[in-house]
Amino acid sequence: MSGVSERGLGMELRKFRERAGMTCAQVGEVLGWSANTVSRMERGLRRDTRPDEVSALLAGMGVTGNERAMVMRMATGHREQGWWEGTDTNLSDQARTYMAFEAKATNIVDVEPLLVPGLLQTPDYYRALLAACAIDPLDMNHRIARRLGRQVILDRPYASFAFVVSELMLRQPLGGHEVMARQTRRLLKEALRPNVSVLVLPTSVAAHPGLLGAFVVLEFADEPPVVFVEGRQSAMFPENPSEIETYRMAAESLVALALDQERSARVLDDIAEEHERAR
Structure with a gap:
């Protein structure tokens, strides 16, 4: 079975190969590999790919500078304990890997007990x-533009999305009541999409698996699921299959504990009206 690290590395190498206009066979010539071996590596099925091999492939594809450094960090990652990255620079590497998984997923369950x-x-x-997290104002516009760019993923007709959010969180006026009123109305609007569910975990459900923090479960048509857990300055893709299954079961439990779509919509509408009256 392919590991998360190998799959993330493979996606990056495939991206650079395609950018270079090279076939799998042409890339394989660098190391005397067959086209099938390169294909397996790009799909994360070649778990014994060494960092020196990755370095040679990058050279053959003309990948240099910061891009090469990023891929080499991935190639030397800690695979047995899950892939941890603990600096701002490395977190951006992991963010782009997460977005690559996000773009391929056919089903995403996003559990967010504290945030939208x-x-x-x-x-x-x-x-x-x-602003609440003390991010440099000069960096905000870039982050916001990148966040908005990601949201087009909701337009994919072949993917389904389930978002589990906390009623308590939605009632807190982060940014003020006017901001939260518009935000809650946005949730109602997105929930009208046929492939999107916004499920509210009511305040009456005090004990639930989401108390341990946010996480995302991503499932694919023909590959094992991936779990993403993000912290303040680090993030993790668990590698252990039993741990991944624990998160998957937690997601199923939270979906079951949350209100159904119809009742969630009513609660969202009530919360939006409360914020609108208070602004």
Whole structure:
């Protein structure tokens, strides 16, 4: 079975190969590999790919500078314990890998007990969140533009999305009541999409698996699922299959504990009206 690290590395190598206009066979010539071996590596099925091999492939594809450094960090990552990256520079590497998985997934369950999920955030809400986290104002516009760019993923007809959010969180006026009113209305609007569910975890459900923090479960048509857990300055893709299954079961439990779509919509509408009256 392919590991998350190998799959992320393979996606990056495939991207650079395609950018260089090279076939798998042409890339394989660098190391005397067959086209099938290169294909397996790009799909994360070649677990014994060495860093020196990755370095040679990058040279053959003309990948240099910061891009080469990023891929080499991935090639030397800690695979047995899950892939941790703990600096701002490395976190951006992991963010781009997560977005690659996000773009391929056919089903995503995003559990967010403290925040509105990123794919559903309005610009004003995200700006208020960045300000609360003391992010440099000069960096905010770039982050907001990147966040909005990701949200087009909701337009994919072949993918389904389930967002589990907390009623308590939605009632808190992050950025002020006007910001939260618009944000809650945005959740209602996105929930009208046939492939999107916004499920509210009511305040009456005090004990639930989401108490341990946010996480995302990504499932694919023909590959094992991936779990993403993001912290303040680090993030993790668990590698252990039993740990991944624990997160998957937690996601199923939270979906079951949340209100159904119809009742969630009513609660969202009530919360939006409360914020609108208070602004």
